[in-house]
Amino acid sequence: MKARLSRRADQELSDAVDYLLSENPAAARGFADALEMAVRSLERYPRIGRATDILGVYVFTLTAFRYRIFYRILGDTLSIESIFHTSRDPGTSLGPE
Incomplete structure (x- = not known):
């Protein structure tokens, strides 16, 4: 399975x-590394995330950084829909692009 970021997820990742980087460059590197490892795990084991209330959408939490990855499994593609901090309302990140 191969991961693909939506435009929204790509922008959210860039913003994060x-x-x-502006606050703590070491934390930015740690976040990028943790996210890369999580995506690799999801590509191998896509159902390790928790199902959400939205049909077909799963969530995986990067606990150390308090970010969540919302994704869908579309055939052989892991479609990452949103990556955002847990302090945000998930409803604002999963609506229409």
């Missing part, structure tokens, strides 16, 4: 890294 930019913010972390």
Whole structure:
């Protein structure tokens, strides 16, 4: 299975890294590494995430960084829909792009 980021997830990732770089470059590197490892795990074991209330959408939490990865399994593609901090309302990140 191969991961693909939606436009929204790509922008959220960019925003998160930019913010972390401005606040704590070491944390930004740690976040990027943790996210990469999580995506690799999800590609191998896509159902390790928890099902959400939205049909077909799963969530995986990067606990150390308090970020969540929302994704769908579409055939042989892991479609990452959103990557955002747990302090945000998930409903604002999974609506129409």
